[in-house]
Amino acid sequence: MTSSEVSGGPAGVAPAGGLRGVGVLVTGAANGIGAATAALLASEGALVYPTDIDEEQGRRTAAEFGAADRFRVLDVRDEQSWDAAVDQMAADGAPLTVLVNSAGAAMKAPLAETSLESFRRMIDLNLVGTFLGVRSAARHMVPGGAVVNISSLRGVLATAELGAYGAAKFGVRALSRVAAIELAHKGIRVNSVCPGSIETGITDLPDFAADDVEAYVRSIPLQRRGSPGEVAEAILFLVDRRSSYVNGVDLLVDGGTAAGVHTSKKKKNAESGK
Numbered sequence: 001m002t003s004s005e006v007s008g009g010p011a012g013v014a015p016a017g018g019l020r021g022v023g024v025l026v027t028g029a030a031n032g033i034g035a036a037t038a039a040l041l042a043s044e045g046a047l048v049y050p051t052d053i054d055e056e057q058g059r060r061t062a063a064e065f066g067a068a069d070r071f072r073v074l075d076v077r078d079e080q081s082w083d084a085a086v087d088q089m090a091a092d093g094a095p096l097t098v099l100v101n102s103a104g105a106a107m108k109a110p111l112a113e114t115s116l117e118s119f120r121r122m123i124d125l126n127l128v129g130t131f132l133g134v135r136s137a138a139r140h141m142v143p144g145g146a147v148v149n150i151s152s153l154r155g156v157l158a159t160a161e162l163g164a165y166g167a168a169k170f171g172v173r174a175l176s177r178v179a180a181i182e183l184a185h186k187g188i189r190v191n192s193v194c195p196g197s198i199e200t201g202i203t204d205l206p207d208f209a210a211d212d213v214e215a216y217v218r219s220i221p222l223q224r225r226g227s228p229g230e231v232a233e234a235i236l237f238l239v240d241r242r243s244s245y246v247n248g249v250d251l252l253v254d255g256g257t258a259a260g261v262h263t264s265k266k267k268k269n270a271e272s273g274k
């Protein structure tokens, strides 16, 4: 199976195992969605290069799916780190063919209480980091490859107190679409995934401590948070030949939250005493 087969072509449906031997770089792979994605793509036979800023946890996680030797420290905000990682993949004979930009972090604050420093920190990590990854793909990715950028439901629906994070995540979708258009002539597809509320450590911050999680869950049509594995499955679809004609989309993985207004029966019953 060659790397150019990853994105497939007009020939049709790909057999399973289309990622075998393909060079995949995943950022933010020490935890959460990045970790689940790296493990899933590795289980499909891809040569996954898990990367993260957290070396200790990154190596531990990578060892779980047999990729400890390929783990690299990559701070997504640092140009040199990107060049070094991509060069290493080429030298190993596993040139960059799939890129999943999952590194990110959130913060919660009303705009009036958001410092310039924290706003810039959000943009740097979530948007500049994704830009540097997309630019590496534009320069070095093997024709026929695929990029998936992780945006967010908060990059689709403006959300109070998530101004800095939301601005970055709206930006990630814009960047993805521009790249989808610019790189299409190389057969490189670029899509974004917009998760809703997923059970990871991203909200383990004092900013989010007061959130009423139960009320939030009631607002999700599927009445539960998603798992990192469910997002990873959506990412697998977007990098696999099965999505060979899907380019420039924002795939919501949010249990239906963005579909429209939802009134929870459970809540209504509780209110009416039923």
Ligand SMILES: NC(=O)c1ccc[n+]([C@@H]2O[C@H](COP(=O)([O-])OP(=O)(O)OC[C@H]3O[C@@H](n4cnc5c(N)ncnc54)[C@H](O)[C@@H]3O)[C@@H](O)[C@H]2O)c1
Binding pocket: 027, 028, 029, 030, 031, 032, 033, 034, 051, 052, 053, 054, 074, 075, 076, 077, 101, 102, 103, 104, 105, 106, 125, 129, 150, 151, 152, 153, 154, 194, 195, 196, 197, 198, 199, 200, 201, 202
């Ligand atoms: N969990 C959710 O509910 C949710 C919802 C929507 C979008 N997202 C997005 O999904 C992506 C993954 O988030 P998660 O929920 O898995 O969070 P997570 O905190 O579990 O994982 C994020 C990873 O990014 C790494 N990271 C942080 N800064 C980095 C840097 N400068 N360079 C490289 N790595 C860095 C962290 O060490 C961590 O391993 C993020 O982009 C996030 O914004 C998450």
